[in-house]
Amino acid sequence: MTEVFQIPYGDHPSQFGVFRMPGVSGLSPVVITIHGGFWQSKYGLEENDPLDEDLTRRGYATWNIEYRRVGEDGGGWTGTFIDVIDAVNHLTQLEERFLLDLSRVVILGHSAGGHLALWLASRINNVQTDEIDSTLLVPIQSVISLAGVSDLRKMWDIHEEQGGVSQVASFIGGSPHEVSDRYRLAYR
Incomplete structure (x- = not known):
């Protein structure tokens, strides 16, 4: 039986994710999904629901993240970038509660979300010295960019x-x- 939770990772209304936990015993690998829509506020994370539901049926925990987008307070440079890092890092707070295997994390993004997924991968093992002063704490095993704006x-x-x-x-x-x-x- 899949359990579904809407969980905030920040204070802004768009700083949340929909977390799906499969009905399996033991540690679950995690797929983080990031939606597209040219980073615009008129598009939301619900486009990933069917994909996340299927992945959860196959035994993966899914974390479908929303983020501040253009048209929202704090969206765009640098807020969107900080949000995706914060959303991924929030898994460290969910790890014990949901028995997550954070050594098996995949990021899957579509379109603008594909861009953000690839950008997150570029930050693995890098010391950050740019305007986006956030460190990725969760190791990423793989990245999938579906029609990513690369x-x-x-x-x-x-x-x-x-x-x-x-x-x-x-x-x-x-x-x-x-x-x-x-x-x-x-x-x-």
Whole structure:
């Protein structure tokens, strides 16, 4: 029997996750899911519910995280990045209660969530000296990026060529010409 919990990892209304625990004995491996939607507040974590339900039926604990997005107080640079680190690190507080095997953690992100999953992987074993002064405490075994936005500069170029507003610029806080260091840090 799967148990489902909505658990906050911070004080903002978007700093929470939906945790699903499989009905198995022993330690459970964990899959962290991060939703897409170009980091925009109009999209939410519910897009991952069917995937998480299936993974839980297969014996994985799932942690479907929400985060502050563009259009919300604190969303975008640097809040979104800090949120995904804090959400992953929150597993250390859930580990004993739910019998989690934090040596077997996979991050799976879709679209903008794929970008965030890849970005999290870039922070493994790195000493952080950038504007995003948060350390990843949970070891990540694997990362899966489904249609991840892996090149923010290229995506900015595509939006610029189409004459539209760039969701990447809204997320990062400017164009690659205005805040080039942020683009480098956001997808290294």
